[in-house]
Amino acid sequence: MAQAIAPLPAAASPHRPASHQPALLFRVWRAITRNLVVFYAFLALLYIYLPVIVVVIFSFNDNTGRYNFTWQGFTLKSWLNPCGVSGLCPAMVKSLQLAALSTLGATLLGTMIAFAIVRHRFSGRTATNVLIFMPMATPEIVMASSLLALFLNLGIPTGFGTILIGHILFNISYVVVTVKARLQGMNSSLEEAAMDLYANEWHTFHKITLPLVTPGIISAALLAFALSFDDFIVANFNSGNVVTFPMFVWGAAQRGVPPQINVMGAAMFIVALGLALASLAMQRRSA
Amino acid sequence: MKTNLAGPAAELRITNLVKRFGTAAAGANNFMAVDNVSLTVPPGSFFAMLGPSGCGKTTTLRMVAGLEQPTSGEILLNGKDITHLKPYHRPVNTVFQNYALFPHLTVHENVAFGLRRKGEPDIAKRVDAMLELVQLNDFGARRPAQLSGGQQQRVALARALINAPQVLLLDEPLGALDLKLRRQMQLELKRIQTEVSTTFRPVPPDQEEAMTMADTIAVMRHGRVEQLASPVDLYERPATAFVANFLGKSNLLEGRVTGTDGALLLVETHGVALRLPAANRPATTTNDLLVGVRPEKLHMAAAGAQLPASHNKLQATVTDSSFMGVSTQYVVRTAWQQELTVFTQNLGVDGMRARDTAVQLHWDPQHTFAVPRTGALPETEEET
Amino acid sequence: MSTVPARRGLLSGTRWMPYALLLPGLLWLALFFVTPILTLLSTSLQEGSISTGFRLTWRIANYTDAFWNYREQFGRSILYASLSTLLALVICYPLAYFIAFRAGRYKNLMLLIVVAPFFTSFLIRTLSWKIILADSGFVVRVFQTLGLLPAGGRLLATSVAVVAGITYNFLPFMTLPLYTSLERLDASLIEAAGDLYAGPVTAFFKVTFPLSMPGVVAGTLLTFIPAAGDYINVRFLGTPAQYMLGNVIDSRFLAVLDYPTAAALSITLMFTILVLVGLYVRRAGTEDLV
Ligand SMILES: Nc1ncnc2c1ncn2[C@@H]1O[C@H](COP(=O)(O)OP(=O)(O)OP(=O)(O)O)[C@@H](O)[C@H]1O
Numbered sequence: 016m017a018q019a020i021a022p023l024p025a026a027a028s029p030h031r032p033a034s035h036q037p038a039l040l041f042r043v044w045r046a047i048t049r050n051l052v053v054f055y056a057f058l059a060l061l062y063i064y065l066p067v068i069v070v071v072i073f074s075f076n077d078n079t080g081r082y083n084f085t086w087q088g089f090t091l092k093s094w095l096n097p098c099g100v101s102g103l104c105p106a107m108v109k110s111l112q113l114a115a116l117s118t119l120g121a122t123l124l125g126t127m128i129a130f131a132i133v134r135h136r137f138s139g140r141t142a143t144n145v146l147i148f149m150p151m152a153t154p155e156i157v158m159a160s161s162l163l164a165l166f167l168n169l170g171i172p173t174g175f176g177t178i179l180i181g182h183i184l185f186n187i188s189y190v191v192v193t194v195k196a197r198l199q200g201m202n203s204s205l206e207e208a209a210m211d212l213y214a215n216e217w218h219t220f221h222k223i224t225l226p227l228v229t230p231g232i233i234s235a236a237l238l239a240f241a242l243s244f245d246d247f248i249v250a251n252f253n254s255g256n257v258v259t260f261p262m263f264v265w266g267a268a269q270r271g272v273p274p275q276i277n278v279m280g281a282a283m284f285i286v287a288l289g290l291a292l293a294s295l296a297m298q299r300r301s302a
Numbered sequence: 303m304k305t306n307l308a309g310p311a312a313e314l315r316i317t318n319l320v321k322r323f324g325t326a327a328a329g330a331n332n333f334m335a336v337d338n339v340s341l342t343v344p345p346g347s348f349f350a351m352l353g354p355s356g357c358g359k360t361t362t363l364r365m366v367a368g369l370e371q372p373t374s375g376e377i378l379l380n381g382k383d384i385t386h387l388k389p390y391h392r393p394v395n396t397v398f399q400n401y402a403l404f405p406h407l408t409v410h411e412n413v414a415f416g417l418r419r420k421g422e423p424d425i426a427k428r429v430d431a432m433l434e435l436v437q438l439n440d441f442g443a444r445r446p447a448q449l450s451g452g453q454q455q456r457v458a459l460a461r462a463l464i465n466a467p468q469v470l471l472l473d474e475p476l477g478a479l480d481l482k483l484r485r486q487m488q489l490e491l492k493r494i495q496t497e498v499s500t501t502f503r504p505v506p507p508d509q510e511e512a513m514t515m516a517d518t519i520a521v522m523r524h525g526r527v528e529q530l531a532s533p534v535d536l537y538e539r540p541a542t543a544f545v546a547n548f549l550g551k552s553n554l555l556e557g558r559v560t561g562t563d564g565a566l567l568l569v570e571t572h573g574v575a576l577r578l579p580a581a582n583r584p585a586t587t588t589n590d591l592l593v594g595v596r597p598e599k600l601h602m603a604a605a606g607a608q609l610p611a612s613h614n615k616l617q618a619t620v621t622d623s624s625f626m627g628v629s630t631q632y633v634v635r636t637a638w639q640q641e642l643t644v645f646t647q648n649l650g651v652d653g654m655r656a657r658d659t660a661v662q663l664h665w666d667p668q669h670t671f672a673v674p675r676t677g678a679l680p681e682t683e684e685e686t
Numbered sequence: 687m688s689t690v691p692a693r694r695g696l697l698s699g700t701r702w703m704p705y706a707l708l709l710p711g712l713l714w715l716a717l718f719f720v721t722p723i724l725t726l727l728s729t730s731l732q733e734g735s736i737s738t739g740f741r742l743t744w745r746i747a748n749y750t751d752a753f754w755n756y757r758e759q760f761g762r763s764i765l766y767a768s769l770s771t772l773l774a775l776v777i778c779y780p781l782a783y784f785i786a787f788r789a790g791r792y793k794n795l796m797l798l799i800v801v802a803p804f805f806t807s808f809l810i811r812t813l814s815w816k817i818i819l820a821d822s823g824f825v826v827r828v829f830q831t832l833g834l835l836p837a838g839g840r841l842l843a844t845s846v847a848v849v850a851g852i853t854y855n856f857l858p859f860m861t862l863p864l865y866t867s868l869e870r871l872d873a874s875l876i877e878a879a880g881d882l883y884a885g886p887v888t889a890f891f892k893v894t895f896p897l898s899m900p901g902v903v904a905g906t907l908l909t910f911i912p913a914a915g916d917y918i919n920v921r922f923l924g925t926p927a928q929y930m931l932g933n934v935i936d937s938r939f940l941a942v943l944d945y946p947t948a949a950a951l952s953i954t955l956m957f958t959i960l961v962l963v964g965l966y967v968r969r970a971g972t973e974d975l976v
């Protein structure tokens with residue numbers, strides 16, 4: 016199963032000041048519960064970060080054997096030679112290609128569907144909604160095995176193309192839901208105002224609708240990219256002899272995990288965090 | 303300046319306009335939001351639509367702007383049928399209820415939007431001139447979110463006005479502002495109107511505002527135009543019981559036409575003979591009608607006092623009074639137990655009249671109007 | 687004006703426009719989701735072997751056999767998924783609450799900090815748990831010192847490790863919907879409730895929690911569904927004694943090549959989840975998920 020990334024959060028709503036003085040007892044209680052929540056949140060964060068910390072630490076492990084499970088000393092050699100394990104970097108490239116292509120496909124198809132649902136009247140709306148909801152309610156293993164059943168039955172050899180088909184498939188629904196939310200939050204009077212100001216349909220779309228929906232489309236694309244990049248199950252069933260990065264990790268887990276895998280994991284975390292922080296900073300500045 | 307900004311003001315004519323909406327509860331297209339509306343707005347006039355919430359004002363404006371297709375009917379601008387033109391082909395601009403400023407564009411780009419689409423020259427210069435007109439010269443680089451409500455509204459106004467529309471539609475543009483800003487904006491609108499001479503068509507949120515601003519007012523109710531007239535006519539000669547009570551308060555008495563006396567119409571109300579200008583007789587075939595008189599037109603005199611012979615007269619008893627500074631509001635009861643309202647000016651001549659005092663009411667027949675009895679519904683119905 | 691339905695029509699373009707927009711995407715879903723599920727359905731009713739070939743014989747017994755043979759794994763899938771979902775809710779609710787109401791202007795930053803770790807690959811994270819829970823690791827030692835584990839007791843290769851791993855891996859799916867629905871709540875509403883009801887605990891259960899129900903429903907569904915189909919956590923953190931339905935489907939399909947059984951199990955899993963989700967959504971009263 017792949018992992019979701021946060022759809023870029025909207026700018027924080029302004030802080031609402033308390034409008035009245037609560038009773039003393041209530042205040043005492045609230046002080047306790049407030050700190051309880053802070054304490055609890057801290058513990059939860061620790062739980063969330065524990066594995067990442069371990070991943071980062073072990074990416075510097077100077078391990079000698081096949082396994083990278085015990086600490087043996089600090090070294091930079093894995094970071095300096097991330098492709099030092101045969102097959103790792105080609106798998107990474109395959110995963111990036113898959114993620115990029117499936118993001119492109121799913122974002123395009125899903126955005127079109129979202130527009131149709133929010134902006135148009137058509138018959139078969141309920142059926143459409145069900146069809147979009149179903150893949151999200153289906154465990155990935157069912158999706159993966161059913162795709163394999165189809166390809167086996169039709170005699171289609173599995174490989175890069177079949178993984179791509181699967182990735183676009185499970186991404187479409189997520190894109191629809193994300194873009195739809197953005198579109199629904201958009202006031203249609205903006206588009207009406209544009210048309211009132213002599214913009215025809217194309218200009219209205221190009222100058223008003225598209226720029227306003229773009230943040231939603233970007234969130235959807237990032238989500239799709241992350242889901243595809245991290246997918247193991249659909250790829251494992253439909254890969255033929257193609258090896259993606261998660262499949263490489265899976266294989267390595269049976270044979271012995273090189274620290275280079277930790278390097279990749281740590282790098283992914285750092286890149287994601289960096290991108291997110293940068294977008295946050297940009298939001299701050301433009302707000 | 304004037305030549306730069308002004309569009310040629312045009313006559314707007316709406317005939318038999320109908321808009322039905324489908325409601326989920328009652329099946330397809332059976333809700334009449336706008337029901338056979340016909341009206342003519344003279345060029346360069348300051349025209350307002352009034353009516354309770356949901357009566358169809360916005361829907362009418364949207365059809366004029368082309369944002370909604372009428373179910374039937376015609377919209378003519380200077381004699382040209384624009385009913386089925388796309389919004390971007392109409393020389394009409396709207397200031398939206400919520401302003402609808404483009405959040406991703408600067409104030410300058412918002413105002414320039416229409417000119418850019420039309421591919422007109424000198425855009426930067428004209429935008430600056432327009433921003434100066436609405437006193438926002440220093441705000442061009444800002445985003446709408448960085449403006450106050452009043453400033454946003456002026457941007458919306460500037461964005462519409464810069465296109466020199468032949469008709470400017472204002473949908474409750476003053477509703478969101480506080481009273482002081484509203485007064486200021488009203489004056490601003492008047493000033494801008496004289497400067498650019500465009501036909502304005504505002505939908506003001508309250509009656510008082512419409513009275514002070516507009517030359518012509520249409521009062522709408524349930525999707526129909528109840529009356530289209532100047533503010534003075536609307537007030538002095540309302541055409542329906544609804545109008546009579548929507549703009550200010552009226553005393554309405556059930557009456558029956560009994561004859562004429564020269565230019566005066568004779569009406570009998572609960573055994574009392576009243577007179578009113580024959581011209582004020584509603585265009586109905588029956589002789590049953592409602593006779594109306596405004597509370598401030600009524601004079602109150604002690605029982606038995608000598609009254610002007612030409613005046614209409616009624617006997618009544620005071621049931622309540624409230625002192626309001628410049629005037630006193632009395633509630634009096636007639637012999638047939640109907641309560642009437644009387645405003646008297648506090649001239650310091652007589653003191654307050656006590657409860658249960660018998661009084662005579664009298665007023666000039668010229669101040670009397672009449673409306674049809676049909677559609678005379680309880681006042682509370684329209685409160686929103 | 688809020689009751690007036692969205693004004694459509696103006697931008698709708700032509701009548702076939704929506705269909706043109708829908709067609710490519712829905713075609714994709716039909717071709718690669720609906721058809722495969724139907725193929726899977728047909729496979730699940732076939733007989734034969736990889737060497738002799740499979741034939742559709744409408745053998746319903748595939749289902750009863752598969753279900754009976756793997757009832758334990760099936761039960762474990764549902765049990766582990768339910769436990770993990772519940773745990774994730776307990777872990778994430780206060781966290782989401784904290785971010786929504788206490789983080790002030792650092793809300794978005796906090797949210798990013800919470801979600802960022804999940805960008806390291808799923809498999810790498812799970813392997814990391816393997817190190818953390820290892821027999822010689824500090825977690826086991828701490829547990830043993832505290833007497834929570836007997837000397838020589840282990841965490842790895844137990845149900846505890848598997849459930850912990852599943853819980854951990856799907857946390858963002860719980861946190862994000864919870865945060866979204868909590869963030870929308872009006873803080874003054876909760877304060878008002880604090881005045882109306884006796885204490886904040888009552889206020890929480892009478893006001894905050896019910897109002898955040900859409901987030902709870904979405905979060906639990908988004909966690910439960912992938913958790914029920916997961917088999918990676920068991921492979922890394924458990925033993926065959928903890929195998930879930932996913933492991934069986936995986937090995938039947940890819941190792942044993944017993945397609946009918948694998949298909950029958952897949953269909954059963956999907957159907958069970960759909961029924962559970964349907965019942966749950968109806969009970970929770972939130973049908974507005976998509
Ligand atoms: N798209 C629509 N579908 C169904 N009914 C609608 C639609 N738009 C408006 N209506 C209904 O038509 C009626 C008139 O609406 P309109 O917006 O014109 O009222 P209004 O006079 O502008 O009211 P207000 O003073 O509150 O702005 C209302 O009852 C409204 O509910």
Ligand SMILES: [Mg+2]
Nearest residue numbers: 359360361399
């Ligand atoms: Mg309106």
